[in-house]
Amino acid sequence: DQLDLSEGLLSCVSSSEACKASAEPRNYGLMDGLPEAKALMAGIMEVSPEELVVGGNSSLNLMFDAVSRAFTHGVTEGATPWGKLACVKFLCPVPGYDRHFSICEHFGIEMLPVPLTADGPDMAEVARLAADPAVKGMWCVPKYSNPDGGCYSDATVRTIAALTPAAQDFRVFWDNAYAVHDLYEPVSVLPIGAAAKQAGHPELVLQFASTSKVTFPGGGISAVAAGPETLNWIKKCMFFQTIGHDKVNQLRHVRFLQDIDGVRAHMRRHADLLRPKFEAVQTALAQSFEGTGFASWTSPRGGYFVSLDVYPGCAARVVGLMKDAGVLMTGAGATWPYKKDPKDQNIRIAPTCPPVAELVTAMELLVLCVKLAVCEKRLEELGA
Amino acid sequence: DQLDLSEGLLSCVSSSEACKASAEPRNYGLMDGLPEAKALMAGIMEVSPEELVVGGNSSLNLMFDAVSRAFTHGVTEGATPWGKLACVKFLCPVPGYDRHFSICEHFGIEMLPVPLTADGPDMAEVARLAADPAVKGMWCVPKYSNPDGGCYSDATVRTIAALTPAAQDFRVFWDNAYAVHDLYEPVSVLPIGAAAKQAGHPELVLQFASTSKVTFPGGGISAVAAGPETLNWIKKCMFFQTIGHDKVNQLRHVRFLQDIDGVRAHMRRHADLLRPKFEAVQTALAQSFEGTGFASWTSPRGGYFVSLDVYPGCAARVVGLMKDAGVLMTGAGATWPYKKDPKDQNIRIAPTCPPVAELVTAMELLVLCVKLAVCEKRLEELGA
Numbered sequence: 001d002q003l004d005l006s007e008g009l010l011s012c013v014s015s016s017e018a019c020k021a022s023a024e025p026r027n028y029g030l031m032d033g034l035p036e037a038k039a040l041m042a043g044i045m046e047v048s049p050e051e052l053v054v055g056g057n058s059s060l061n062l063m064f065d066a067v068s069r070a071f072t073h074g075v076t077e078g079a080t081p082w083g084k085l086a087c088v089k090f091l092c093p094v095p096g097y098d099r100h101f102s103i104c105e106h107f108g109i110e111m112l113p114v115p116l117t118a119d120g121p122d123m124a125e126v127a128r129l130a131a132d133p134a135v136k137g138m139w140c141v142p143k144y145s146n147p148d149g150g151c152y153s154d155a156t157v158r159t160i161a162a163l164t165p166a167a168q169d170f171r172v173f174w175d176n177a178y179a180v181h182d183l184y185e186p187v188s189v190l191p192i193g194a195a196a197k198q199a200g201h202p203e204l205v206l207q208f209a210s211t212s213k214v215t216f217p218g219g220g221i222s223a224v225a226a227g228p229e230t231l232n233w234i235k236k237c238m239f240f241q242t243i244g245h246d247k248v249n250q251l252r253h254v255r256f257l258q259d260i261d262g263v264r265a266h267m268r269r270h271a272d273l274l275r276p277k278f279e280a281v282q283t284a285l286a287q288s289f290e291g292t293g294f295a296s297w298t299s300p301r302g303g304y305f306v307s308l309d310v311y312p313g314c315a316a317r318v319v320g321l322m323k324d325a326g327v328l329m330t331g332a333g334a335t336w337p338y339k340k341d342p343k344d345q346n347i348r349i350a351p352t353c354p355p356v357a358e359l360v361t362a363m364e365l366l367v368l369c370v371k372l373a374v375c376e377k378r379l380e381e382l383g384a
Numbered sequence: 385d386q387l388d389l390s391e392g393l394l395s396c397v398s399s400s401e402a403c404k405a406s407a408e409p410r411n412y413g414l415m416d417g418l419p420e421a422k423a424l425m426a427g428i429m430e431v432s433p434e435e436l437v438v439g440g441n442s443s444l445n446l447m448f449d450a451v452s453r454a455f456t457h458g459v460t461e462g463a464t465p466w467g468k469l470a471c472v473k474f475l476c477p478v479p480g481y482d483r484h485f486s487i488c489e490h491f492g493i494e495m496l497p498v499p500l501t502a503d504g505p506d507m508a509e510v511a512r513l514a515a516d517p518a519v520k521g522m523w524c525v526p527k528y529s530n531p532d533g534g535c536y537s538d539a540t541v542r543t544i545a546a547l548t549p550a551a552q553d554f555r556v557f558w559d560n561a562y563a564v565h566d567l568y569e570p571v572s573v574l575p576i577g578a579a580a581k582q583a584g585h586p587e588l589v590l591q592f593a594s595t596s597k598v599t600f601p602g603g604g605i606s607a608v609a610a611g612p613e614t615l616n617w618i619k620k621c622m623f624f625q626t627i628g629h630d631k632v633n634q635l636r637h638v639r640f641l642q643d644i645d646g647v648r649a650h651m652r653r654h655a656d657l658l659r660p661k662f663e664a665v666q667t668a669l670a671q672s673f674e675g676t677g678f679a680s681w682t683s684p685r686g687g688y689f690v691s692l693d694v695y696p697g698c699a700a701r702v703v704g705l706m707k708d709a710g711v712l713m714t715g716a717g718a719t720w721p722y723k724k725d726p727k728d729q730n731i732r733i734a735p736t737c738p739p740v741a742e743l744v745t746a747m748e749l750l751v752l753c754v755k756l757a758v759c760e761k762r763l764e765e766l767g768a
Contacts, residue, residue: 003410004400010632011398016391026387026600056440061626072455072467072491083456083467099624106624107456212627216410219632240483240490242445243596246630248394248603 002352005269006215012255013248021254025247031238033223037250041223043260044179045209046191052207052225053234056245059210059222060099063173066206066224067103069237070136075169076203076233082107082136082169091129091138093121095307095335095346097146100139100175104337109137111337116145120152123159130165137171143189144178147335147348148307149300154190161195163204171230174207178303180263181213183271183278187301193225203227211253213270213304214263221245221253271302277351277359281306284363294374297349306349307335314373315344321369327362386736389653390599396639397632405638409631415622417607421634425607427644428563429593430575436591436609437618440629443594443606444483447557450590450608451487453621454520459553460587460617466491466520466553475513475522477505479691479719479730481530484523484559488721493521495721500532504540514549521555527573528562531719531732532691533684538574545579547588555614558591564647565597566686567655567662577609587611595637597654597688598647605629605637655686661735661743665690668747678758681733690733691719698757699728705753711746 012018019025022035032038033054042049055062069075071083082088088109092101093116104111112129115122121140129135140160142152152160160172174192196204203226210222226234257263282299285308289295297308310318315332322329330348333339349366351359396402403409406419416422417438426433439446453459455467466472472493476485477500488495496513499506505524513519524544526536536544544556558576580588587610594606610618641647666683669692673679681692694702699716706713714732717723733750735743 003403003408006410007400010400010402011395014395014398016388016394018394019387024387024602026390026602028596028601030602057630058626058628064625068452068456072452102624106621212412216632217412218408218410218414218628219630237490240486241448242442244442244602246441246603246633248600249630249633 001273002270003216005266005273006256009215009219009252009256013252018255019248019251021251025251028243030247031242031244032235033245034247034250034254036254037221037247038223040254040257040259040263041209041221042225044263045176045193045207045223045225047193047207047225051193051228051231052223053231053238054245054250055222055224057212057218057220057222059175059177059208059212059224062208062222062224063100063175064103065241066171066173066234067107067109069234070169070171071107073237075171076230077236079169085134087134089132089135091121091126091135092337093139093145094337095147095341095348096139097141097175098330098334098339100173101337113337114138116148116150118150120150120156120160123156126160127163130163130167130170133166135165136167136169137173139173139175141175141177142192143176143187144181144300144303146177146303147305147346148298149303149305150298151187151189157190157192157195158199161192161199161201161204163201170204172205174205176207176209178213179209180260180267181270181304182267182302183275184301186264196227203230206230211257214266215253215256219249221250274352276356278306280356280359281349281351281363284360284367288367289370295370304350304352306351308347308349309345310347310370311374311377312343312345314370314377315341315347317373317376318347318366318369321373322366325365325369327365385657386654387600389650389657390640393599393603393636393640397636402639403632403635405635409635412627414631415626415628416619417629418631418634418638420638421605421631422607424638424641424643424647425593425605428647429560429577429591429607429609431577431591431609435577435612435615436607437615437622438629438634439606439608441596441602441604441606443559443561443592443596443608446592446606446608447484447559448487449625450555450557450618451491451493453618454553454555455491457621459555460614461620463553469518471518473516473519475505475510475519476721477523477529478721479531479725479732480523481525481559482714482718482723484557485721497721500529500534502534504534504536504544507540507543510544511547514547514551514554517550519549520551520553521557523557523559525559525561526576527560527571528565528684528687530561530687531689531730532682533687533689534682535571535573541574541576541579542583545576545583545585545588547585554588556589558589560591560593562597562687563593564644564651565654565688566651567659568685570648571685580611587614590614595641598650599637599640603633605634658736660740662690664740664743665733665735665747668744668751672751673754679754688734688736690735692731692733693729694731694754695758695761696727696729698754698761699725699731701757701760702731702750702753705757706750709749709753711749
């Protein structure tokens with residue numbers, strides 16, 4: 001159903017005539033993106049078009065490239081490539097996004113978990129850890145964080161912008177994956193780019209976004225925004241890397257979504273489909289577990305996930321029971337670095353995919369599995 | 385005109401209904417490509433679908449990624465990352481493609497030029513140089529080589545397939561950019577994949593191709609093929625890199641081009657547009673320079689370039705004179721590693737872009753500039 005909302009994307013650039021734009025999208029050139037697409041992504045990311053480069057289908061690819069480039073060539077011109085260092089560490093707010101952690105593992109980056117509070121990462125802990133010059137980066141999902149769905153407070157964003165890490169080439173990897181993914185009235189997270197400039201740290205942050213959950217996960221566009229020096233370096237390195245990403249698809253997105261107002265209108269249609277699903281999850285959890293001590297959970301106002309914390313030591317068992325019953329969930333531990341949830345309690349619920357009726361059944365099953373696992377655990381603890 | 389030949393690509397997948405394929409192209413999944421697209425690219429590359437991964441708009445990006453991956457993680461599981469080595473060298477048949485050489489420069493790879501003969505690279509020289517374990521790779525454009533337009537002979541392909549370099553992790557970077565780009569009757573270059581398997585070197589070659597000059601340079605698809613171990617490694621590493629490339633665009637290419645027969649029919653329409661341009665270049669050069677000693681040139685049966693060798697020491701002067709007269713050509717030296725043509729004689733002519741009338745004028749100008757530069761040079765040599 002969500003994919004069909006973007007059916008217009010398939011037909012909005014359907015002739016040579018329709019390809020007429022500020023530049024020819026079908027030919028070589030414009031490595032950093034079609035100007036109109038830069039403007040569209042700038043609207044989503046709350047930056048200026050000249051502060052970003054448009055990428056291909058996957059913003060994860062842009063994040064990977066940023067880390068890979070840092071390892072082979074440094075984060076900016078003249079910076080030491082991280083590959084030359086004995087040790088590189090990243091701060092990882094937890095629970096967090098498994099694909100961020102996977103990139104770190106792939107490059108041998110040591111991950112330091114930082115607790116995520118209701119206002120964002122524990123910034124006292126971040127400041128303490130960033131005093132180590134081996135700490136080179138930090139993952140952030142500022143709005144409707146994956147998986148807990150929380151939003152960073154203005155104070156947290158300002159504190160991140162004002163951060164003075166020991167490493168000059170420290171970068172905040174700001175994955176704004178759910179920038180416009182509101183289920184109810186839009187929530188505003190303070191734009192980090194402006195805040196970082198104001199704090200005198202224009203190069204501190206790399207921002208990422210994509211249309212994966214706006215149009216098609218299998219046919220969208222993405223973008224990376226950065227400070228002027230870092231962006232120049234990205235473009236210099238990109239010259240060696242590519243002849244440029246798909247500009248015809250960039251034009252499709254411009255024609256279909258128009259601008260940030262068009263994006264918001266489109267996202268309201270997604271929200272109409274998703275809201276009943278999120279509410280079904282909330283209803284099931286509240287009816288079964290409110291006041292029981294079996295589990296606690298988040299109630300996101302947007303994004304794609306609900307984070308469920310079950311009684312400690314039960315998450316893997318719950319996911320295992322669900323699997324035995326035929327429902328595949330994100331693996332327990334996936335939201336922690338090295339897939340190791342120290343308390344074995346966090347489970348990521350993705351309510352977006354199944355139809356509501358199936359979701360209700362799946363939630364009934366989840367409730368049963370949680371009850372069973374927690375009872376087993378409590379009995380074990382009581383030595384029974 | 386060439387872009388308009390592929391107008392049908394824009395409308396062949398224009399509804400949700402039209403997205404029905406062996407798998408859902410709009411959603412996540414199928415990181416290595418839509419099965420139908422793998423089959424299409426396999427037809428172009430003369431390999432099996434399971435031997436390749438479909439990429440995004442740019443095969444250069446796949447080549448860059450292959451080199452970058454080799455530097456950070458090695459060419460295959462367990463191989464030493466090239467970034468850990470003091471020195472990495474590549475063999476570069478000359479004249480060659482500047483973007484290949486740029487990737488090498490970007491990664492600090494030392495480039496060793498190898499003469500390109502009418503049959504392909506000088507294989508005695510290749511074998512001699514590949515005895516150095518620091519030599520890790522070799523660039524090849526086997527069909528309608530960039531810029532000279534020649535094709536590797538069967539004997540050369542077999543000799544490459546049988547190569548036993550000192551380095552276990554040596555790879556041939558087989559950029560089959562013009563695999564189907566015949567101007568006249570199709571020319572067959574022996575498939576390197578089969579030859580390498582037959583020679584007992586299934587992992588020796590990485591093959592690349594794209595539809596940049598088939599459909600849209602700004603909206604095509606690409607692919608990389610490799611031996612089973614290397615391809616597994618590529619897929620393993622890709623998991624960390626991306627959620628997958630644009631599968632909707634892959635489906636568009638399948639619908640529009642159908643299969644290798646469809647591709648060949650489509651390329652005949654390109655050839656009809658390009659042939660007069662290539663012939664205008666040949667006519668201009670033959671009329672002015674045949675038997676003069678001012679210049680020699682290639683007469684490609686396909687591809688995108690004509691290689692012009694002017695009297696030694698004159699190439700930079702010719703390109704400079706052309707620029708002064710308002711015609712921008714590929715920089716002199718671009719076809720050599722480090723942009724240094726030791727004899728300053730090679731110029732790459734790209735006849736594809738301008739309309740025939742403009743091309744004829746540009747060629748008249750080029751002829752004049754060559755005459756002027758060569759006369760200057762000869763006078764200088766005669767001490768006049």
